[in-house]
Amino acid sequence: MKLFLISDNVSTLTGMRLAGIEGVVVHEKEEVRKALETAVQDKDTAIILLTEKLGQEFPEIIDDIRLNHQQPLLVEIPDRYGTGRRPDFITSYVNEAIGVKL
Structure with missing residues (x-):
C-alpha cells in the first residue's frame, strides 16, 4: 500500500518526495x-x-x-506555510460533537 500527495505547491511535494511519497501539484478545480x-x-x-x-x-x-468511496483514506495536511485552522480547533470540534465544554 502506498501514499499519494495532491498539493497546491511544489515545496510540499518536494518534501514528500524526499520521504518516498509521490504526488502531483494542481491548482484548478478540474485538475484536483x-x-x-x-x-x-x-x-x-x-x-x-x-x-x-x-x-x-x-x-x-x-x-x-x-x-x-470507502477507500482510500483522504487526509488533509498543512503545507509548509502552516495550517489555516485555529489553535483550538480540536477542542472546539469535540465541544460541538458532544455538546460539553472542555
Whole structure:
C-alpha cells in the first residue's frame, strides 16, 4: 500500500518526495478532480494526502470522494506555510460533537 500527495505547491511535494511519497501539484478545480479520481482508481493507494488549502477551496470535490468511496483514506495536511485552522480547533470540534465544554 502506498501514499499519494495532491498539493497546491511544489515545496510540499518536494518534501514528500524526499520521504518516498509521490504526488502531483494542481491548482484548478478540474485538475484536483482528475488527480483525485486517478488516485482513487489506483488500488495500491491506501492514503491520499491533500493540502488543506485545496480542501478549503474545493470542498464539494473532497466531500464527493469521501461519501462515495470507502477507500482510500483522504487526509488533509498543512503545507509548509502552516495550517489555516485555529489553535483550538480540536477542542472546539469535540465541544460541538458532544455538546460539553472542555
